[in-house]
Amino acid sequence: MQVRQLAEMLGVSPDTVRYYTRIGLLEPKKSIDNGYKFYSPNDQNRLRFILSARDLGFSVDDIKQIFHKADEGESPCPTVRRLIDNRLHETEQRFQDTLRLRARMHVAVESWGDKPDKRPSGNVICHLIDDFNKMPE
Amino acid sequence: MQVRQLAEMLGVSPDTVRYYTRIGLLEPKKSIDNGYKFYSPNDQNRLRFILSARDLGFSVDDIKQIFHKADEGESPCPTVRRLIDNRLHETEQRFQDTLRLRARMHVAVESWGDKPDKRPSGNVICHLIDDFNKMPE
DNA sequence: TGTAAACCTGTGAGCTGGACACAGGTCAAG
């Protein structure tokens, strides 16, 4: 199976499959005359796993570690539990950050609603941004 | 003023100041004998503005556009209003994505609590991830 | 005065997770 067929089968772009191949998550065989990469059913299975793991927030490096354990016949579960704990903390952090940013942006936009446009002058580059930054919180 | 002094004054790393300089947001003068970059009070003001804008979710390219308007003496306000609308949509999208991912991760971790570790077998690389992906939603 | 260590600098590279450009190979229609 070539890259396009595998990609379409699992609903990703050929470039994504190439990327996973490039970093060693998939290991197709190289055709001798073609140079084209040939993906096995096992690669198919691995790609499916990659996509499931990415949906759970694992990074591609996480997945590399999981594959490494599994390829040695050991249970990857302890690794998985450890990794998702980190990712969970990160996601929580990102969630809080995004939440705060979103609130800030909303407040800014609303407070700008009835303010006029102004030209830059002196130290003030854009009074909307400069003034908002100095607002009492 | 050299890079470190400016950086410390505004609480960022010298590398960050160098980055903003590299992409043209700051324009220090080059000392002839030293090669060192020399930052003016205006650069100080610009950096302060950059940090305020970044806190509101503007990208550095957004800020470049804002500076461009301001440097020509025009009001950057219309640009600012237009740009933040885009960033607001993006932030909302990111917020929703993060919210969903966070929920998925929590559900996964909880459902894994009473499941044992298993070795890989057949098509199953890690049953925690493989099984969770097949769960009824 | 020498000199060695501590500190500072600019530049180049690296990070994530792919997306895109490009030169060339392959294959069917005519």
Added chain:
DNA sequence: CTTGACCTGTGTCCAGCTCACAGGTTTACA
């Protein structure tokens, strides 16, 4: 045989910094 459509691997690029590195500068001390 040739034209065009399609496909391929490889190299480069993106944001927003951070880090590594080689070399210049200043300071401490003899």
